[in-house]
Amino acid sequence: MIRKIPIGQLLPGMYVVDLHKHWLEHNIWQRRFMIRDEAHVQKLVYEGIEEVSIDLGRGIDVPPPPPPPERSSTEFERKFLSLAERFAPGPRQVSLGEERRRAARLLSDAGSMLNELMIAAQIGREVDAARLEPLIGKMLESIRRNPDALVPLARLKTRDAYAADHAVATAGLIIALGLQQGLPDPEIEKLAIGTMLKDIGQAALDETLITKPGMLSQAEYSTVKSHVEEGLAVLEATSRLSETSVAVVLEHHERYNGCGYPYRMAGDEISAAGRMAAIVDTYDAMTSDRPYRQAMSPALVLRQLFEQGGTQFDPTLVSAFVRTVGVYPVGTLVLLESGHLAVVDELHQDNLLSPLVRVIYHAGRQQYVTPVEVDLSRKVGNHYGKIVRAENYERWGLSPLRWQPA
Template identity: 70%
Template sequence: MIRKISIDQLLPGMYVVDLHKRWLDHSIWIKRFKVRDEDHVWKLKDDGITEISIDTAKGIDLPPSPIARINAVEKRIRSLAEIKAEMPHTVSLGEERRRATKLLREASDTVTGLMLSAKAGHSVDAARLEPVVAKMLESVSRNPDALVPLARLKSEDTYATEHAVATAALIIAFGRQQGLAEPEIEKLALGTMVKDVGHAAIDARLITKPGMLSKAEFSIVQSHVEEGLAVLEATSRLSETSVAVVLEHHERYNGCGYPYRMAGDEISLAGRMAAIVDTYDAMTSARPYRAAMSPSHALRQLYEEGGKQYDPALVAAFVKTVGIYPVGTLVLLESGHLAVVEQLHPDNMLTPIVLVIYHTGRKQYLTTPAQVDLSRKVGNHYGQIVRAESYERWGISALRWQPA
């Protein structure tokens, strides 16, 4: 097929059939050719070529746009909303939140015990986490909007254990979104719960150090991957999936990760999924050296790195798992009001159901919070979402306003 494109869209490997310029106006003497490399592209630009026609039958075509990639993924991968529709909730969101609160405390206590054992040089039995992982899977199955948003709320003092639990909750939701079997999801979650146990062998000041690490310091931090597996292998018989999560959650799609600099499909599905949930939860958590990023901002950065650091198809699927504005996110509306996202619309994630709670102009809470469906054209006096906001910036309790 002959396709006309701008010179800025030209890529090495494309087959040019028309330069759309008189031959006297440039120095390119051959009319049809395959573009060799980037220098070849720049030579055409230097000759004043602005448009060309390419033959997609003889060379590569334009890559699909980000929207096209997401649409393609949507056709291949079942959305979380579809799974939720097939599995009716057996309990209300409020009741599941109460259960999830207790479960997160139990999970954090168990992980803390394992971390302390590792730090003391004692045995670490990952099998102790299996009952907790099973309960987490049941919770997400009953109501996926309870455990995941609550797990995002952390204390800096207990970040390590709460990060482990939060990534497990995320990978459970992610695994269900992809239609993985429950035993495989359990292995993924177990791996994420113990993936950072090797931190126990590293000076805590390095883990929380602000600014750039030296080459020697970074090498020490990188060693936590294999240190963790060494501790776990001494006492546990981990599945291949769980081991892949531990070993590969810092590998990157473009080969720039560690410890083995694996790239693309060399990294297992478990490792590619773990890299996404680990990075997302870290970005949306407050650390001693930086503030927490809003979920929507973190998702935008992950999406921009799709095809570079992260598997682009999995990033698109993860966005559909948590939503562009995940449940529990504080958002600013066009009216100047702040609202909390309560429920997502699977067909349009930009217009969720929100609870309007605060007027930024008057700097006061509404006497009666108002629930508003932003997808409705009638009855919405607040407008659409302008951006995600930080609870900390406005002095609002994130825990108090989590949907119930």
């Protein structure tokens, strides 16, 4: 089906079949093409294109208008909801509590195995990437059953095992993003293997560089950047990796505007796998405690990623990622209109701004309250109001480990 729309409704993922302008009046040489990103849309605007026809059989349709908000939204929320509304959530297959118990054991096993592979790389032995495949298959099954279990648990790390924990967490995130994008399981598994192994090259670096609390010198930073190609050299010598997995290892530090490393690739020069890996790697690193800075709240990191869509990151994939983890991810501390602090326990995929939360603290009185579960999406029985903003646990002297959903 062909639909004619004004240029203002054109979105990445739409397939253009007619520009409705004589070919001598613009510099677009292709007659039919997929819209790649927002920059592609702006190029058409610059060329004076005012309306286009799109093929609904080969690309997405104009998304339906979002329902009117029940409260004033931030600019971030408005932009996110308008871009991501078309992504349909999948149903939960088991309870959150049951899946969290399974996920905790699975994450422990994955971390242990990855530590073994990192030690093997450090002492020059074979890195058998195939050992990860059964674990990644189980992670995929877990996230499919209930994505609010494994991914939030994986965000909790220990200082002694950050490298392995980070690798496992980013694998969980890229699996969730791959499922959200509708990718086939074999492709998602290749993405996850690459994400698990993307920092294996750090085994060849001086550990003091990786854990240095202060700013790196230019020479030190150049050395750290070498971990990408060092890792690929180790893996190529000892493992058979798919093209997708190799792309993740090589490109997870590339940036959409060409300012990344090691090859300063830009836009569609970076594979979809590399663009996805860049988002999950940055998100997990920024929401984790590091020697040189404290962790940032997931909601704040998502806001920064969203604002950097089109510059640092692929804007379409950023919108999809926000939809994957939620505007207020599970485990986030939030301030409610009542003045209470609450922890996000579970998301409503059809109402991401009103999750199920556990009220634990009164910010005004600065004292704990008897924990109570509140469904913010309910209009009756909710005496706490809506979410005002995300908060940091450290600001209020609260332990994120103690109050994570369990």
